[in-house]
Amino acid sequence: MKYRQVRRTGSAAGFEEIRMKKYLFIIKTQIIKSLTYEFNVYGNILMQTIIMITSAYFWRALYKGQGSVNGVDTDSMLIYVIISSALSVLLITNVERRIGGSVEKGTVATDMIKPISLFGMFFAEDIGSITALIFQNMLPIIIIGSLMIKVPVMADIRDLPLFVISVIESFLINWLIAALFGMTAFTAVNINALIQVKKHLIRLLSGSIIPIWFFPESVANVLYALPFVYIYQLPLSIYIGRGTRAEYLAQMRIQFLWLVILSALFFVVHDRVTRKVMVQGG
Amino acid sequence: MERSLDTLRHYLDVTAQNIKMAFMTIVEYPSNIAGWLISNPLQFIMGFAIIKFVVESFGEINGWNYGQLAFLYGLSVISHALSMIFFVQGWFMGWYVIEGDFDRYLTRPLGVLYQFFFTNINIFGITDLIPGIIVFIYGCITSGVQISFMFVIRVLIMLIGATLIRGGIYILIGSTSFHTRSAVDFGQYTQEIMDKTTMYPISMYPESMQFVLTYLIPIGWVSFYPVSSLLGIDNGISGGTATALITLAVGLLMMWLAGAYFNSGLKKYESAGN
Amino acid sequence: MIDVNGLCKDYTVKKKGAGLSGALKGLVSKNTGVIHAVRDLSFHIDEGEIVGFIGPNGAGKSTTIKMMSGILTPTSGSVLINGEDITKHRKEVVKHIGVVFGQRSQLNWDLRLEETFELLKHIYRIDADDYDKTMSIMDDILGIKELLDKPVRQMSLGQRVKGDLVASMLHSPKVLFLDEPTIGLDVSAKYSLRKFIKEINKVRKTTVILTTHDLGDIQELCERLIIINHGVMMEDGNLKEITDRVAPYKTLVAEYYDEDAPEHEKCEMISHEGNVARYRFLRSEISAADIIADLSSKKALKDISIEEAGIDDIIKIAYGDPVTDPS
Missing domain, CATH: 3.40.50.300 (P-loop containing nucleotide triphosphate hydrolases)
Incomplete structure (x- = not known):
């Protein structure tokens, strides 16, 4: 009923409303889809718990008999582990696989002329999955971590706004990197290898497993110029309070700069790819 | 006897053909080669560098110096690479179950598990093997082990055992899909757990966890026990040549268990569609 | 074999x-x-x-x-x-x-x-x-x-x-x-x-x-x-x-010169509209030729055709769906 009304008035705002509804619908569908696989839900929690506990033991063993290494003590490192596990839930993307699939099956041309933006759809799907995962995985992980390792109290609660903003930006940076890697599917037939490259880069260079401050200074300086550190390590540093507010703000400026650069890159590549597909038909 | 020799010859013949086809497929998609050639070595070079950084920040890890850790890491990467060549398909077993891709193997007169792994043999795993061997050689030099003929034999037997243990774990986890009808996402989690438990000495973990990793999920036998016996480090369980044989035995046992679990799952296989 | x-x-x-609520319930029960x-x-x-x-x-x-x-x-x-x-x-x-x-x-x-x-x-x-x-x-x-x-x-x-x-x-x-x-x-x-x-x-x-x-x-x-x-x-x-088992009948469609159509004791008249009448008969009981001979002896026929149950009708019947008139 409402749709018909909107269409008759034909106002720009009306169309905007329809568009938003479409994306909201995708998000909702994806939440339902994610909830349907109950085994995955419990399996993932179990696996993440094992990883988290192993990591905690790992750091405890390393810290045995040492108070503070590189300005971080055992307790802060354990909180780092718990919050890193929780954050990893937010940083799951499917966009690269979806593009790869669409190119491989040759449906990309028809997908692109659908009345909905292809990447808008993938973005909405990822938002939907993550919304479901926040409740399914992230909360259980934090609870299990609190019970079995340590209650992950934030170092300085006044930095919470900074933490939240940096997490949102890290989500967007991570998604854009995934989308950009995904778009290489239009050039190389099989992108699995590249997805792996991306995974390793983020796994090892973002500080998700080993914080960059344990790396030699020369290596660390190079990594601070790359976007990966701003996916995990920046929000985690803010959370455990390794640094001063001035340092956080300085790093967040670089984080924001990367967000702008990657967004620009995304739109440029997206434009090219669309044109290429429209000319060649996929 | 005659008959089993003949069967063995048949399987070897089919394997040779599968390997030939795997090479043809690689040649068919040259752009993939570049991707894997960057991806896999990159992962291990970075992993190796990180161990160095950790040692530099914290000193020896549970009494293991950098050379010994390099030795451990190298051997672990080699068995990982071998498991990638032969058993990587296990990571995708869930998708085969859901999409009904076992149909084809069930209608052919060979073992289903054999076909599953060998028609999809992953020659690209060699790109994991090379960095593994390099790190291992580096570890041999820096840890100062004496390399003798027996040493080489022990290493080879351990590698077979370790590869079988890894393969067995992949099959066991993958086979749960027959019961749950959903796929387990391997790459992300199992990789992480295997890294933390095979690339560092498990003696650094609490005893309860060591117990689990020794007797229940025998990941300890993938690298920690074999390597500590080779380096002459006391691990409290097993030392000397016997360790190589125990590793192999654990590998065979894991494979046998995994095969039995897989076959029981296959009875519940539902194919797909309709 | x-x-x-x-x-x-x-x-x-x-x-x-x-x-959404169904999916959530599915997680626990x-x-x-x-x-x-x-x-x-x-x-x-x-x-x-x-x-x-x-x-x-x-x-x-x-x-x-x-x-x-x-x-x-x-x-x-x-x-x-x-x-x-x-x-x-x-x-x-x-x-x-x-x-x-x-x-x-x-x-x-x-x-x-x-x-x-x-x-x-x-x-x-x-x-x-x-x-x-x-x-x-x-x-x-x-x-x-x-x-x-x-x-x-x-x-x-x-x-x-x-x-x-x-x-x-x-x-x-x-x-x-x-x-x-x-x-x-x-x-x-x-x-x-x-x-x-x-x-x-x-x-x-x-x-x-x-x-x-x-x-x-x-x-x-x-x-x-x-x-x-x-x-x-x-x-x-x-x-x-x-x-023969599920659809053992055929249908004879007869067209006359006027609206008056005769009955036949061995078949059932299933419809009669205008000049056209449809008779259903069992193949085992009587042949189409006999019916035509009988009918034409009673009244002059203008045109005739015979309809068999098509294969899709047979399948429909065999699947257990209700019989639809093959007209």
Whole structure:
């Protein structure tokens, strides 16, 4: 009923409303889809718990008999582990696989002329999955971590706004990197290898497993110029309070700069790819 | 006897053909080669560098110096690479179950598990093997082990055992899909757990966890026990040549268990569609 | 040749509610049910028969054919091929069967067609002479040789189906299973496929078992039909027998010069509109010629035609749907 009304008035705002509804619908569908696989839900929690506990033991063993290494003590490192596990839930993307699939099956041309933006759809799907995962995985992980390792109290609660903003930006940076890697599917037939490259880069260079401050200074300086550190390590540093507010703000400026650069890159590549597909038909 | 020799010859013949086809497929998609050639070595070079950084920040890890850790890491990467060549398909077993891709193997007169792994043999795993061997050689030099003929034999037997243990774990986890009808996402989690438990000495973990990793999920036998016996480090369980044989035995046992679990799952296989 | 005894297959399924709340409930409560996909099926198939399994979607025909070819393990009952149980001796028994499943190709997507054949040659240990012999027969029927060098990913669906058919026949199986083989094929590909089935059945005495929704397949190929619905066998016999049993009548349509139509004691007048009357009669009781003779002796006929129950009507009736008047 409402749709018909909107269409008759034909106002720009009306169309905007329809568009938003479409994306909201995708998000909702994806939440339902994610909830349907109950085994995955419990399996993932179990696996993440094992990883988290192993990591905690790992750091405890390393810290045995040492108070503070590189300005971080055992307790802060354990909180780092718990919050890193929780954050990893937010940083799951499917966009690269979806593009790869669409190119491989040759449906990309028809997908692109659908009345909905292809990447808008993938973005909405990822938002939907993550919304479901926040409740399914992230909360259980934090609870299990609190019970079995340590209650992950934030170092300085006044930095919470900074933490939240940096997490949102890290989500967007991570998604854009995934989308950009995904778009290489239009050039190389099989992108699995590249997805792996991306995974390793983020796994090892973002500080998700080993914080960059344990790396030699020369290596660390190079990594601070790359976007990966701003996916995990920046929000985690803010959370455990390794640094001063001035340092956080300085790093967040670089984080924001990367967000702008990657967004620009995304739109440029997206434009090219669309044109290429429209000319060649996929 | 005659008959089993003949069967063995048949399987070897089919394997040779599968390997030939795997090479043809690689040649068919040259752009993939570049991707894997960057991806896999990159992962291990970075992993190796990180161990160095950790040692530099914290000193020896549970009494293991950098050379010994390099030795451990190298051997672990080699068995990982071998498991990638032969058993990587296990990571995708869930998708085969859901999409009904076992149909084809069930209608052919060979073992289903054999076909599953060998028609999809992953020659690209060699790109994991090379960095593994390099790190291992580096570890041999820096840890100062004496390399003798027996040493080489022990290493080879351990590698077979370790590869079988890894393969067995992949099959066991993958086979749960027959019961749950959903796929387990391997790459992300199992990789992480295997890294933390095979690339560092498990003696650094609490005893309860060591117990689990020794007797229940025998990941300890993938690298920690074999390597500590080779380096002459006391691990409290097993030392000397016997360790190589125990590793192999654990590998065979894991494979046998995994095969039995897989076959029981296959009875519940539902194919797909309709 | 093939003996199926008391075959049953149950599936356990999870019941899920609709929407977001249903999905959430599904996470905490376990609500499972059992579906009896196939119930107590028994039949015998002789060497050289072509048997069509038909039934609506979800009737259990694919499940049946998958149990017969060793893919699914029956919940109970057995399938014997050449006297051997396929569930117990899978590796031995499948040497004698070939399988083509419509939407699922066994060809290696990345390589030339011949590479798949080469692999099968090794798997089934086919010697070079037999291979060449089969290939020349297959070339006569399907013209396969011109496709051998083509990478499978570049083939059309029709060409891939040809490739799959040849792949399934390389080891000269005694039984060939086809699950909806004509699905999605164009007219000429369908023609090749039917020709292939008829030829291998004639030349090699291959027993063929297929499931299909295609009436053309049934009419042209199947000497025997097994109709399954809700996992239960509804009918078993050749098309004519089944027709006689489930739709044993024909309809005579007679047009007169005026609106007055006579009755006939051996048939039922099912409609009468204007100058046209329709009579339904049992073929076993009276022939159409006799009725025409009787009617025309009573009143002058302008035109006549005879309607038979079409194959789709028969299937509809056999599936247990209500009979619709064939007008």
